[in-house]
Amino acid sequence: MMRPRRKERGFTLVELMVVLVIIGLAGAAVMLALPEAGGSLTGEAERFAARANAARDTAILESRPVALQIGRGGYEVARRVGGVWRTEARYGWAERTVPDVAGQSEASIRFDSTGFAEPARVTLRRGDDRAAVDISGDGGVHVVR
16 A cells, blocks of 8 residues: 655755855855945046046136146146136045046146147056046047056
8 A cells, every 4th residue: 555645845955055056146246246435447537537528618618717626635626717716616536546647646737718738647546456537738538448
């Protein structure tokens, strides 16, 4: 006579191990996909380049000089009004970002009323990573990759 089979409940050890491996792989993928603290250095360079372009455009549209004052803590956009430079906006660098303009951590880049500027390269450093923004004499602003 055959005994009726009992219905087994629960998971086997192999099934539990497979689930743990899948959870581990998913966790690793999430950790690799998380952005850096403060964003990527290339993103920081692109934000700076966009704001430099906006400063150049403001200089042209308002027919007055606009300056980017670059320092260790960040940079400012200033306009010349009535013979005096007035800060319009301040932006901080992301954590651990250090600027370098011709070997200096502080510099001023001025766009005249036609949008022209003295050529400059702003190199941003964060640890071993580097990203650069070139500002050409005709006022063109480009991120160097």
